[in-house]
Amino acid sequence: MTSESSLTFSDDAFVGGLSNRLSTQYRHRRAVLDLVDNLHSHGLQGQLDLPQIAVVGSQSVGKSSLIESISGITLPRAKGTCTRCPIECRLSRTDSPWSCHVYLRLSTQMGEIPFGPAIFDKSEVQDRIRRAQLAILNPSKPSADFLGILGDTDGAITNQMSFSSDLVSVRISGKEVDDLSFVDLPGIIASVREGGNEGDIEEVKNLVMNIIKRPSCLILLVVSCETDLENQGARRLAKQVDPSGKRTIPVLTKPDRIAAGEHTTWVGLLSNEQERFRHGWHCVKQANQQQLDEGISWQQARDAELDFFETTAPWIGLDENVKSRLGTQFLTDSLGKILFELICKRLPDIFAEVERKVSRVNEDLSKFPKKPTGDPIMTIHNMVELFKKDVELLVKGRPNAGKAGLIQSVRRSKEAFREEVFKQAPDFKPFDKPTRLGQMFAQPESAEDVVDTDEEALEPQGRRNKANVVYLDEVLERTRDAITRELPNHNPYAVSEYFIARFTAKWPNPAQKLFESMKRQFLKELKALITTHFSNFTTGGLQDAILRIVTRQLEACSNQAQKKMQECIALEHEEPATVNEHYLADYKRKYQARYSATRHLHKQRGANLERFIKDEFRDTNVMADAVHNLHQMGFEGIDKDKLLCLLPPDEADEAIEIMSEVRAYYQVAFKRFVDNIPMILDFELLKGFNRTISNVLFKELEMSGKDADMRSSGYLEEDPTMVRRREALEQDLQRLEAALADLQNIPGFNSSGAQEGDEEEGNVDLAE
Numbered sequence: 024m025t026s027e028s029s030l031t032f033s034d035d036a037f038v039g040g041l042s043n044r045l046s047t048q049y050r051h052r053r054a055v056l057d058l059v060d061n062l063h064s065h066g067l068q069g070q071l072d073l074p075q076i077a078v079v080g081s082q083s084v085g086k087s088s089l090i091e092s093i094s095g096i097t098l099p100r101a102k103g104t105c106t107r108c109p110i111e112c113r114l115s116r117t118d119s120p121w122s123c124h125v126y127l128r129l130s131t132q133m134g135e136i137p138f139g140p141a142i143f144d145k146s147e148v149q150d151r152i153r154r155a156q157l158a159i160l161n162p163s164k165p166s167a168d169f170l171g172i173l174g175d176t177d178g179a180i181t182n183q184m185s186f187s188s189d190l191v192s193v194r195i196s197g198k199e200v201d202d203l204s205f206v207d208l209p210g211i212i213a214s215v216r217e218g219g220n221e222g223d224i225e226e227v228k229n230l231v232m233n234i235i236k237r238p239s240c241l242i243l244l245v246v247s248c249e250t251d252l253e254n255q256g257a258r259r260l261a262k263q264v265d266p267s268g269k270r271t272i273p274v275l276t277k278p279d280r281i282a283a284g285e286h287t288t289w290v291g292l293l294s295n296e297q298e299r300f301r302h303g304w305h306c307v308k309q310a311n312q313q314q315l316d317e318g319i320s321w322q323q324a325r326d327a328e329l330d331f332f333e334t335t336a337p338w339i340g341l342d343e344n345v346k347s348r349l350g351t352q353f354l355t356d357s358l359g360k361i362l363f364e365l366i367c368k369r370l371p372d373i374f375a376e377v378e379r380k381v382s383r384v385n386e387d388l389s390k391f392p393k394k395p396t397g398d399p400i401m402t403i404h405n406m407v408e409l410f411k412k413d414v415e416l417l418v419k420g421r422p423n424a425g426k427a428g429l430i431q432s433v434r435r436s437k438e439a440f441r442e443e444v445f446k447q448a449p450d451f452k453p454f455d456k457p458t459r460l461g462q463m464f465a466q467p468e469s470a471e472d473v474v475d476t477d478e479e480a481l482e483p484q485g486r487r488n489k490a491n492v493v494y495l496d497e498v499l500e501r502t503r504d505a506i507t508r509e510l511p512n513h514n515p516y517a518v519s520e521y522f523i524a525r526f527t528a529k530w531p532n533p534a535q536k537l538f539e540s541m542k543r544q545f546l547k548e549l550k551a552l553i554t555t556h557f558s559n560f561t562t563g564g565l566q567d568a569i570l571r572i573v574t575r576q577l578e579a580c581s582n583q584a585q586k587k588m589q590e591c592i593a594l595e596h597e598e599p600a601t602v603n604e605h606y607l608a609d610y611k612r613k614y615q616a617r618y619s620a621t622r623h624l625h626k627q628r629g630a631n632l633e634r635f636i637k638d639e640f641r642d643t644n645v646m647a648d649a650v651h652n653l654h655q656m657g658f659e660g661i662d663k664d665k666l667l668c669l670l671p672p673d674e675a676d677e678a679i680e681i682m683s684e685v686r687a688y689y690q691v692a693f694k695r696f697v698d699n700i701p702m703i704l705d706f707e708l709l710k711g712f713n714r715t716i717s718n719v720l721f722k723e724l725e726m727s728g729k730d731a732d733m734r735s736s737g738y739l740e741e742d743p744t745m746v747r748r749r750e751a752l753e754q755d756l757q758r759l760e761a762a763l764a765d766l767q768n769i770p771g772f773n774s775s776g777a778q779e780g781d782e783e784e785g786n787v788d789l790a791e
Contacts, residue, residue, distance in 0.1 A: 055366050058769055081210055111128075115194070128189065241272060249281070271301075273305070274304070274307060278308050391748070403565070403739065418709045446487070448483065481614065493682075502678060549577065560738060563739055576712060
């Protein structure tokens with residue numbers, strides 16, 4: 024709905040504001056202002072703290088009249104709230120005839136949307152802005168529809184939104200136009216009309232706060248002189264975000280409506296005494312309703328305003344400093360100067376921030392795969408090949424992965440497997456099982472207590488499983504019970520077979536645990552690789568297809584590994600056998616010496632013999648003399664183990680013979696087993712998968728034959744969420760790079776903040 028009465032403008036009358044065409048700084052200042060306007064056009068105000076002037080006021084304080092006086096256009100008028108979305112006004116003085124362009128800036132779209140053709144008649148601007156605001160408030164409908172019948176009247180449709188943070192941008196240029204930019208915000212609501220939405224109050228407040236809370240936002244606070252200052256909600260919001268008043272520029276309106284006797288209060292504010300602001304208070308007087316009805320021109324309104332302040336008390340009697348802030352012309356000049364100086368001060372920081380954001384967005388984009396292009400079959404082929412290379416590297420081992428790497432983790436599992444099998448070794452005790460509690464606490468040292476620390480550890484360290492303990496009397500009893508046709512002094516081989524089978528029977532459990540651990544870790548790593556390579560193609564099913572194929576192939580390799588592992592275990596259980604007879608004999612000699620020593624200590628714990636067993640005679644004269652004497656008697660190569668053989672014979676020697684033989688064989692078989700099982704699993708499970716997965720993938724994905732191209736295209740359909748995120752980043756990058764190019768092309772500016780040839784010093788420091 025258009026207003027019935029408003030200011031009229033002559034083309035040559037509306038001149039003022041910041042720009043002086045004779046100034047040497049004109050081009051520089053125009054470029055600086057255009058730069059910030061362009062940054063807003065790029066939609067970067069949400070990412071950068073851009074300097075701008077935001078016009079804020081409560082309802083009916085004369086905010087629209089002030090903007091009309093500054094901009095030279097007429098805004099839509101209606102009962103209640105006129106402005107329902109931010110309206111940006113960009114004023115630019117040029118040598119061209121007056122013109123106006125209207126754009127929509129939507130948060131859901133990149134760039135600005137031109138709204139209708141250029142306007143060359145000022146009387147058409149009001150209706151165009153009204154239609155643009157309707158388009159903003161009804162986002163589900165095509166904006167162009169509101170240029171037609173749909174936008175003819177405000178009541179043609181029910182608006183989908185009461186207010187919006189999307190913006191109408193009005194670009195005005197001409198030789199009679201000031202150089203200034205600002206954004207008009209919806210008026211602060213104190214209450215809603217009957218049937219209105221109470222939520223509108225908070226919505227408008229939040230909309231305004233989101234803009235004026237930015238540190239580089241200059242707040243043009245419009246205050247009406249006909250309403251008590253404390254009751255104007257916009258003032259409270261301004262104080263909330265700018266308590267020190269460093270970036271708030273308050274302007275009084277309607278000074279002609281000040282009640283008799285109340286001028287002192289308002290003049291005190293204007294003198295910046297009662298409520299101080301860095302830039303001081305301004306005061307303007309706009310045309311009243313009668314003048315508007317009579318069609319007063321812009322120049323006549325300016326003349327009337329000037330006449331009012333020069334002839335009316337108390338304004339006529341104010342000092343010159345205060346008078347310099349009376350009138351729209353002085354306000355416009357001051358706003359332009361403050362804005363320009365703030366922009367110049369902020370430019371180095373804006374430049375640096377844009378550079379950082381460009382770098383950050385490029386980094387984020389690098390984490391996304393590029394949109395698939397070209398032949399879909401070849402695209403999938405290349406993706407599978409890259410996946411295969413990573414699988415190969417995974418199986419080979421990645422040193423940079425640290426302890427979390429697959430092969431590093433498998434290595435720890437292998438070590439745990441070895442230790443578990445080692446701890447299952449028979450724990451032979453060459454003495455009878457204790458029958459009384461006192462005997463249990465007074466047991467002699469066992470074989471592992473006399474191991475030479477310079478030799479290989481022949482027994483597991485730490486606590487032993489009681490189930491693995493075999494006492495001398497058990498071996499003797501089983502030997503006696505097993506004798507059939509053997510000659511005297513010949514032990515039944517069946518006894519050794521029994522004990523070997525008894526302890527190797529436990530080997531399948533740790534072998535199975537190793538298999539399951541390796542399979543579990545491998546599958547976890549494979550799933551991670553699948554996510555890395557194919558997670559962007561969940562929509563088309565490529566990731567799920569790859570996962571199914573990989574899982575099936577891993578299961579096939581697992582079955583083969585299980586089969587080979589069971590064959591290895593079966594061989595160990597078939598019968599005791601080894602061709603490493605020299606290792607077996609060497610281990611048997613060592614264990615026999617230890618068991619014999621332990622047995623002798625059990626029977627006779629002589630102090631010197633105990634010292635000898637513990638190797639305490641090493642490097643002593645006693646040992647040297649003994650070895651020397653034996654050498655003189657013709658015994659060569661005598662060492663401790665051979666000296667232990669000189670211990671007197673025992674009735675339990677036959678049992679110790681069996682113990683030594685069984686324990687020696689276990690040691691030989693254990694070493695063989697803990698090598699073979701990991702090698703089988705490595706070859707059949709890990710390397711087997713690596714050898715076969717490439718061919719299986721291409722076959723199962725059906726990358727050739729009928730409809731292969733269509734299937735491949737379907738596989739490559741991308742995740743919509745990922746696509747949106749990538750496109751948003753690409754749009755951010757496009758905006759930021761355009762902004763960076765604009766920043767680099769400002770005449771007289773470098774990124775360090777120095778302004779070449781700048782004759783004025785900015786005095787705006789919002790950080791002070």
